[in-house]
Amino acid sequence: MKKRLLLTFLSVLSIISTIRGQEIGANFNESISEPLKQVNLLKKSGVTWVRGFIDLPLHLLENEGQEGKQKILGVKEEVIKNYQPTWDFIQAKKILGDNVHFILSLKIPFERYEEGVPKVDSEEKKHLYNCVKLLLETYDLAKYIDILVMGNEPMWEHEGLSDADDYYKFLNDFANTLTEWKKEKHWNFEIFAGSLNRTAELHKKNKIIPKVMQVVKNNDNISGLDLHVHSWEAEQAENDMKCARETYGITKKIISTEFSVVNSFKPKETLGQWGTEHGYPSTMKLYEYLNQAQTRCNQGNPVPYNEFLSVIHSFDWYPQHWYKTFYKAFKKYNVYAITGRFSCTPGNLYTESTVLWDLGSIYSSRFMGTGIDGLQNPSPLVWPDFIECQNGLIMKNLVVTQNSAFFEWGNMSSDNIKFKLQYYDNEESDISEGDIQEKYTLIKGLKPNTKYKISLLDGNNSDKVIYTRDFITATSIESNYKSLKVTDTGDYIFISLNNISDDVEGVKFFLDGVEISEVQTSLNGQELSAVINYGDGTNEVIYVKL
Amino acid sequence: MKKISTILLISVLLVSCSNEIKVKVNETERNFTEIANVGVYSLDGSFSYEYGDDIQMSINNQKFIFRLQESDLSSYVNIQFQSAFNAAGETVEPVFDKKNITIDFANQKFTVAKIDAGKVWLSSEKIGIVLPMFNN
Incomplete structure (x- = not known):
C-alpha cells in the first residue's frame, strides 16, 4: 500500500514539475450559436478554446412521461439533422480557424428518467448512442471538435440516485463506443469525463465524484477530466485541482470548462458607505445598482469603468482578482485548458434572488456597452486579470494541420530554450529539435492523424523540461482534392x-x-x-x- | 358580344402571360452571360456557388480541371473537361464530382455561350457555369 501511494505521489509530482498548457478560452454553455454571433469578439480576445454544451434529453431525444418518470423512446432524427445551433457552432470554428480549439459537452441529466442511468444493454442506451452518433456525423461535427466531454455536472444530475455504479459502467461503455466510432470514422477528438463541480468540498458525500475519478483513471480511452469550479472563494480552484491530482491521483489531462465565484455575490446587500460617497442611497441594494447601471448603459451613458470596479470591490465578500488566483491554481496543477464565461449582454432586470453569473464574464456589453468597433467592452472585474494571465502564456497559439504544426510562442522565462518533437507514445523518438530563436516555430513533414508531443527544454540543462504540449495532426480528408x-x-x-x-x-x-x-x-x-x-x-x- | 369580349380578353391575357414567360427566360439567359464572377449558377436564380469569400478556386490547365471548394472541402464541385474551349456554340461534356452542392448536374448538356476576357460561360437547360479559360 505504501509503495502504491509513493508511486502515485511520484507520478503526480512528475506531471506537475512540467507546465503543460493552461490555455485560455471562452465558455458559452448551452448557447452554442453564440460563438458565431460573437466571432469578431472571440478573434479580438485571442482566446484559443471555445466550449459549449448540448442538453440531449431536452433537445434531441424522444421522451415519454413526466419529468423524473420519463423513458427514452427514440431519437429526434430530423431535429438533429437540421439543428441550427450545431451548424452555427461549426461555422464559428471554421471562421476562427485551426488555432482555436473547440470543446463540446454532452449534458445528459439522467435524473429525469425513471430508469436513471441506462443499463449498458438497455434500449434506452441504444437510443442515446444513436442520438450521439447522428449528432457527431451531422455536418461532420466530430471533425470540428477537439474534446468531447461525456457529461455536464453529473454529481448534481444524479444526486439522490443510488446508481453510481451504473454511471461508472455507462461512462466506461460510452468511452469505448466513442473510441470505436473514432477509429471507424477517422475522428480524432479526445474523450473526457466530467464535469465535476467543487470536488474538494463534495467528494466525500457524493457517490458520483469518486466513480468519475475512477473511470478516468482506469479507462485508457478517456484522455482526461473536466472540473467545474463555481465557488464563493478564490481558494476553491486550488482545493479542487489538488483533490483531483493528489487525493484521486489523476495524472491525465484536466480541463476546467466553467469556473466562477458566482456563489460569493449577495444581490440583496446594500451599497452602504460606498453609496454615500458616490452619490447613491446607502440603502440601495446591489441588484438595484446593477439594474440602474444596465439602464444607464442602454441609454448610452454607462457607469464609469472605475466606479463599477469600485462598487464590487467595496464588498468584503468579493474575492478580488479571483480570476488570477484561479489561474495560478490551474497552472500549479497543470490544467490543460480553461474556458470561463466570455461575455454578458443586456437582458432582463435582476431581482434580489438573481444568481449573478453575469459578473464573472470577461466582456460585458450589459454594463460597459460597446466600443467604436461595435464589440462588447471589457468587464472591469475580470478583463485585467484575463489579460495578465494571457500575457504569461508560454505558448500563445498552436495551429495543427495534416502535415505541419505552427507554434506561436509567448512569454519565455529565458532566451536559451530548445524544442524537441517526439511521437506522443514513444519517448525515444526524436523527430525534430532545435533552438527557439523566433517568436514562432514551424515544423513540417508530419504524418496526418498522429499524436505528437513538443517539449521545451532549458538550453543550459536539456534534462529540464519546462513545458510540454501534445497534439494530434488533422485527419486526411476523404478526398484527393487539395x-x-x-x-x-x-x-x-x-x-x-x-x-x-x-x-x-x-x-x-x-x-x-x-x-x-x-x-x-x-x-x-x-x-x-x-x-x-x-x-x-x-x-x-x-x-x-x- | 359579351361572350366574345371575354374570350378576347382571356386570349390577350394568355398571350401576354406567354410572352412574359418567354421574356423571363430570355432575361435569365441574358443575365447569365452578364455575370462576371466565376461560379456555378442555377438559371432560375435559386442557387449559386461562387468564387469569393469562403469559396476557393482550383485550376489545372493541363488536365482541364476546374474546381470550386470550401477550404475544409466540406463542399466542392469538381468539373473535368476533355479539352480547352474553342468557340461559342460548341458543346462540351464535362464530368462532375460534387459534395454538399444541391444543384443536379445529371442530364445537362452544356454549350459554350460566350468567351470573353479570359473567361468562358457555359450553359445548359438549368445551369450556368462561369470559369476562367484554360491556359496552357
Whole structure:
C-alpha cells in the first residue's frame, strides 16, 4: 500500500514539475450559436478554446412521461439533422480557424428518467448512442471538435440516485463506443469525463465524484477530466485541482470548462458607505445598482469603468482578482485548458434572488456597452486579470494541420530554450529539435492523424523540461482534392495546403503573383494562390480571394 | 358580344402571360452571360456557388480541371473537361464530382455561350457555369 501511494505521489509530482498548457478560452454553455454571433469578439480576445454544451434529453431525444418518470423512446432524427445551433457552432470554428480549439459537452441529466442511468444493454442506451452518433456525423461535427466531454455536472444530475455504479459502467461503455466510432470514422477528438463541480468540498458525500475519478483513471480511452469550479472563494480552484491530482491521483489531462465565484455575490446587500460617497442611497441594494447601471448603459451613458470596479470591490465578500488566483491554481496543477464565461449582454432586470453569473464574464456589453468597433467592452472585474494571465502564456497559439504544426510562442522565462518533437507514445523518438530563436516555430513533414508531443527544454540543462504540449495532426480528408488553409492567429498568418499527396513535387505560395513564405504577419493583397507541381509535369493552382 | 369580349380578353391575357414567360427566360439567359464572377449558377436564380469569400478556386490547365471548394472541402464541385474551349456554340461534356452542392448536374448538356476576357460561360437547360479559360 505504501509503495502504491509513493508511486502515485511520484507520478503526480512528475506531471506537475512540467507546465503543460493552461490555455485560455471562452465558455458559452448551452448557447452554442453564440460563438458565431460573437466571432469578431472571440478573434479580438485571442482566446484559443471555445466550449459549449448540448442538453440531449431536452433537445434531441424522444421522451415519454413526466419529468423524473420519463423513458427514452427514440431519437429526434430530423431535429438533429437540421439543428441550427450545431451548424452555427461549426461555422464559428471554421471562421476562427485551426488555432482555436473547440470543446463540446454532452449534458445528459439522467435524473429525469425513471430508469436513471441506462443499463449498458438497455434500449434506452441504444437510443442515446444513436442520438450521439447522428449528432457527431451531422455536418461532420466530430471533425470540428477537439474534446468531447461525456457529461455536464453529473454529481448534481444524479444526486439522490443510488446508481453510481451504473454511471461508472455507462461512462466506461460510452468511452469505448466513442473510441470505436473514432477509429471507424477517422475522428480524432479526445474523450473526457466530467464535469465535476467543487470536488474538494463534495467528494466525500457524493457517490458520483469518486466513480468519475475512477473511470478516468482506469479507462485508457478517456484522455482526461473536466472540473467545474463555481465557488464563493478564490481558494476553491486550488482545493479542487489538488483533490483531483493528489487525493484521486489523476495524472491525465484536466480541463476546467466553467469556473466562477458566482456563489460569493449577495444581490440583496446594500451599497452602504460606498453609496454615500458616490452619490447613491446607502440603502440601495446591489441588484438595484446593477439594474440602474444596465439602464444607464442602454441609454448610452454607462457607469464609469472605475466606479463599477469600485462598487464590487467595496464588498468584503468579493474575492478580488479571483480570476488570477484561479489561474495560478490551474497552472500549479497543470490544467490543460480553461474556458470561463466570455461575455454578458443586456437582458432582463435582476431581482434580489438573481444568481449573478453575469459578473464573472470577461466582456460585458450589459454594463460597459460597446466600443467604436461595435464589440462588447471589457468587464472591469475580470478583463485585467484575463489579460495578465494571457500575457504569461508560454505558448500563445498552436495551429495543427495534416502535415505541419505552427507554434506561436509567448512569454519565455529565458532566451536559451530548445524544442524537441517526439511521437506522443514513444519517448525515444526524436523527430525534430532545435533552438527557439523566433517568436514562432514551424515544423513540417508530419504524418496526418498522429499524436505528437513538443517539449521545451532549458538550453543550459536539456534534462529540464519546462513545458510540454501534445497534439494530434488533422485527419486526411476523404478526398484527393487539395485545398488551401489560411489561419490568422492575430499576430501571424499561417498558410498551408491540405491533402498533400506523394505525387506532389513542390508547393509555392503567391500573393498577387509575388512569391511569399507560408508565415506572414499580414496579407495585404487581392488574391492568395498556391502553385502545386506534380510529378507528371502538370500543375494545379488554387486561388483564395482576400 | 359579351361572350366574345371575354374570350378576347382571356386570349390577350394568355398571350401576354406567354410572352412574359418567354421574356423571363430570355432575361435569365441574358443575365447569365452578364455575370462576371466565376461560379456555378442555377438559371432560375435559386442557387449559386461562387468564387469569393469562403469559396476557393482550383485550376489545372493541363488536365482541364476546374474546381470550386470550401477550404475544409466540406463542399466542392469538381468539373473535368476533355479539352480547352474553342468557340461559342460548341458543346462540351464535362464530368462532375460534387459534395454538399444541391444543384443536379445529371442530364445537362452544356454549350459554350460566350468567351470573353479570359473567361468562358457555359450553359445548359438549368445551369450556368462561369470559369476562367484554360491556359496552357
